[in-house]
Amino acid sequence: MMIGTGMLVSSWSYASGKTVDEISESSLQNTLIQKIAERDQVIADLQRRVQLLEQRATAPEAGRYPGASSPAILAKSPANQAQVQKAPVKTQQASSAPGSFEIDEDAAQRALERTLVQTGALLLPFGQAEVQPFATYIRRESETPVLVANATGGFLVGSQRVSRDEIDAGANLLFGLPFESQFEVRVPSRFIDQSVTTSALGAFPSETRSNTETFGDVSVGIAKTLMHESDWLPDVIARFTWDSASGNMVQDNIATGIGFNDFIGSLTFLKRQDPLAFTGTVAYKTTLEEDGIEPGDQVDFNISAILAASPQTSLNVGLQQSFIQETKVNNVEVPGSDGVASVFTAGASSTIGRSLFFSVLGGVGLTEDSPDYFLNVTIPFRFDVPVKPQ
Numbered sequence: 001m002m003i004g005t006g007m008l009v010s011s012w013s014y015a016s017g018k019t020v021d022e023i024s025e026s027s028l029q030n031t032l033i034q035k036i037a038e039r040d041q042v043i044a045d046l047q048r049r050v051q052l053l054e055q056r057a058t059a060p061e062a063g064r065y066p067g068a069s070s071p072a073i074l075a076k077s078p079a080n081q082a083q084v085q086k087a088p089v090k091t092q093q094a095s096s097a098p099g100s101f102e103i104d105e106d107a108a109q110r111a112l113e114r115t116l117v118q119t120g121a122l123l124l125p126f127g128q129a130e131v132q133p134f135a136t137y138i139r140r141e142s143e144t145p146v147l148v149a150n151a152t153g154g155f156l157v158g159s160q161r162v163s164r165d166e167i168d169a170g171a172n173l174l175f176g177l178p179f180e181s182q183f184e185v186r187v188p189s190r191f192i193d194q195s196v197t198t199s200a201l202g203a204f205p206s207e208t209r210s211n212t213e214t215f216g217d218v219s220v221g222i223a224k225t226l227m228h229e230s231d232w233l234p235d236v237i238a239r240f241t242w243d244s245a246s247g248n249m250v251q252d253n254i255a256t257g258i259g260f261n262d263f264i265g266s267l268t269f270l271k272r273q274d275p276l277a278f279t280g281t282v283a284y285k286t287t288l289e290e291d292g293i294e295p296g297d298q299v300d301f302n303i304s305a306i307l308a309a310s311p312q313t314s315l316n317v318g319l320q321q322s323f324i325q326e327t328k329v330n331n332v333e334v335p336g337s338d339g340v341a342s343v344f345t346a347g348a349s350s351t352i353g354r355s356l357f358f359s360v361l362g363g364v365g366l367t368e369d370s371p372d373y374f375l376n377v378t379i380p381f382r383f384d385v386p387v388k389p390q
Contacts, residue, residue, distance in 0.1 A: 110311050110351075111310070111349050111350060111351050111357070112277060112314050114314075114349065114351065114359075114380065114382075115316065115359065116270065117174070117380075118132065118349070118380060119279060120237070120268055120281070121237065121269075121270045121281075122235075123180060123182040123223055123237065124174055124175070124176030126176045126178050127176060127385055128176045128383070129174060130380050130382045131171055131173055131380065131381050132172035132174070132379075133380075133381075134169065134170060134377065134378040135167065135169040135377050136166075136168040136169070136376040137375045137376075138167075138168070138371050138373075139165060139166075140163075140165075141162070141163050141372055142161070142162050142368075143162075144160055144162075146158055146160045157201075158198060158199055158200025158201070159198075159200070160197070160198045161197045161198075162195070163194070164195075166190060166192050167191040167192075168188050168189070168190050169188070169189055170186065172184065173185040176385075180224065181224045183221075184219075184220070184222070184239075185219070186221075187216075188218075189214070190247065190256060191211070192211060192213070192214075192254055193210075194209070194254055195207060195209045210254055211252075212256075214248050214258075215246060215247055215248075216246070216247045216258055217244055217246050217247045217260075218244050219241055219242060219244065221239055221241030221264075223238065223239040224239075226238050229271065236270075237267070238265075238267055239264075240265050241262075241263075241265075242261070242264075243261070243264065245259050247259045249290065249291065259290060260287045260290050260295060261287065261288040262286070262287050263286055265283065265284055266281055266283035267281070267282050275309075276306070276308075277305070277306045277308075278304070279303070279304050279305075279306065282300070282301060283299070283302075284299055284300075285298040285299075285300070289328075292329060292330045293327065294329075294331075295324075296326045296327050296337065298322055298324050300321065300323075301320075302320045303318060304317065304318030304319075305317055311351075312351045314348070314349045315346075315349075316345075316348070316349070316361075318344075318345045319343070320341075320363070321340070321341070322340070322341040322342075324338055325338050339369035340367050340369060341365070341369045341370040341371075342365070342370055343364065343366065343374075344363060344364050344366060345361055346361075346362055347361035347362060347376075355381055355382050356380075357380045358377075359378045359380070361376045361378075362374065362376070
């Protein structure tokens with residue numbers, strides 16, 4: 001009985017231990033499964049948060065372009081609002097920076113183009129016209145030897161000094177024509193104030209002062225573009241001008257220097273290297289005889305460089321050179337009447353509003369046959385001309 005009782009107790013003990021272990025293992029598995037599920041839930045939440053943050057971070061970038069679908073996010077972004085407000089300011093600064101060539105819809109209003117039109121290196125387009133009121137002051141001084149009569153009836157060698165102030169004022173009229181051509185008219189007037197001082201050794205100097213004004217020589221011309229700039233080749237403009245004898249050669253005993261029929265043919269060349277433009281002109285002038293006087297033919301060479309300092313202002317320097325042949329009186333050449341006139345020029349131009357333009361050009365004579373100096377002021381005004389549609 002004791003042996004049987006012991007075997008029963010052992011069997012019961014063994015059965016009881018096995019059940020406890022199985023219960024503990026099942027509970028542990030359930031706990032692990034629950035923890036794994038919680039971990040998966042946390043990971044899923046983190047993934048959703050990351051995706052939401054990525055969408056918020058990329059939404060302002062997308063809103064800068066057409067088709068953005070998040071206006072609410074754009075409105076809430078201070079950085080984006082600052083950027084939107086600054087964008088127009090940057091554009092305005094870029095368009096108004098000195099030396100900038102961001103041209104508006106009317107590029108022809110730039111000071112460089114206006115200066116080229118005024119100097120004859122560029123023609124007006126068809127349907128446009130320009131009036132160029134101008135005033136030029138010229139100072140001339142010369143001294144020549146003369147014979148002065150004395151009280152005893154003899155002659156003394158003296159000198160005669162002529163000081164002359166001239167003012168030319170008038171207007172140039174330009175009309176743009178079809179086929180890249182231009183019609184030109186010049187209507188001038190001239191005012192002269194002259195002082196002649198004669199002096200000789202042993203005699204008192206004498207001075208004669210006089211002034212006069214007269215209508216100038218009206219000129220009419222036509223210009224045509226022959227070739228446009230290509231590679232190293234420049235623009236070429238041909239021009240023919242008739243300078244009429246509408247003025248008086250002598251007015252109030254003063255030689256005016258006008259009153260002759262002149263015919264002028266010229267070629268003007270233009271080469272652009274923005275912001276620079278280089279121009280050159282070769283001209284030949286022949287003059288018809290008037291009252292037995294025939295001024296000598298003249299060959300002109302002019303070169304200039306124009307700098308576009310800004311879209312509204314241009315600066316220019318140049319050299320004007322003229323070779324003048326001898327004058328003939330009754331078909332006899334006058335010795336010493338030929339010469340070379342050379343003038344160094346410098347000027348500036350600026351736009352005033354949309355249509356007005358202001359230009360100043362000064363020059364200093366480099367030779368005896370040149371004026372001592374001159375100053376020119378021109379205020380061109382451009383406007384459209386009604387034309388019939390073709």
